[in-house]
């Protein structure tokens with residue numbers, strides 16, 4: 261919601277300022293997404309407001325629920341017709357995480373990711389990011405009477421290529437008068453945007469940082485994550501060392517396992533030594549993500565090979581998790597968001 265516009269409208273029409281607070285509470289506390297739901301306002305006022313101002317900037321084009329009910333994918337249509345995707349994930353009983361998008365498409369163009377395939381269309385505005393939360397929260401409240409407990413910036417787009425808007429959205433999400441989430445319940449995933457990592461350490465030292473690594477040699481990483489050409493592994497290593505030194509926080513390392521590409525024993529050893537060159541193993545949690553199909557030439561490794569890779573990393577002293585693939589039946593798993 262454009263609160264500046266609302267406030268100007270109230271002033272121009274000589275309406276009391278407490279209306280602003282009423283609308284703010286209805287949107288941020290009760291997750292109203294349309295004027296009809298804001299019943300504290302008199303109906304004629306609601307009608308006038310509806311003519312010029314939207315409560316939520318997003319239209320829900322589609323809502324898909326996974327068979328197990330543990331993932332809900334929303335396709336949201338933006339004002340200019342572009343479609344973005346947002347996924348609710350039920351990772352623990354009664355605990356919902358929301359995976360939000362930050363851009364329409366993505367400029368990084370990783371060859372294994374459906375979002376990257378189309379390149380970048382445009383950045384999302386702070387409102388368009390926060391509205392994903394508000395629309396999903398409204399859905400969760402109405403359908404299950406539950407709440408979102410954490411947000412992961414892991415949907416479409418490279419968050420640090422849209423740093424200002426992402427920062428403003430995080431501020432709204434963590435503002436106790438607005439959405440009131442703790443910084444520790446917010447995670448941002450980057451493909452390795454070095455200036456973004458450095459700024460994030462200063463601006464949001466309590467939020468979680470996840471790095472999409474996927475390879476620990478420049479030659480392979482240049483292919484898998486083309487941003488590596490701009491910010492090679494040596495620069496990324498320095499930025500992460502400084503990040504850990506400044507924040508004393510653990511970094512989440514995401515590693516999409518692709519059979520025959522980055523899952524050999526020697527690659528596990530290289531991953532370990534690269535991480536150790538950054539900081540002690542206790543500063544890392546490695547999330548192994550078996551590749552989700554996106555129509556390219558890549559293949560997920562067999563389950564046993566995932567286990568072998570995970571076991572090796574554990575032997576090297578790292579905490580390892582293998583990410584469950586929630587929502588692949590609704591094309592809502594990592595890397596499958598295309599906004600078709």
Ligand code: SAH
Pocket residue numbers: 366372373374413414415416417418419449450451471472514515516549550551552553554594595596
């Ligand atoms: N652009 C950011 C955040 C969005 S991508 C980033 O790359 O970190 C979110 C995660 O999904 C990343 O770790 C990404 O590498 C992973 N991912 C992309 N395509 C995937 C696929 N086909 N299978 C599994 N994970 C994938």
Ligand code: SF4
Pocket residue numbers: 366367368369370373374375376377415416417418451472595
């Ligand atoms: Fe962009 Fe992340 Fe997909 Fe790479 S994996 S294309 S950085 S969204």
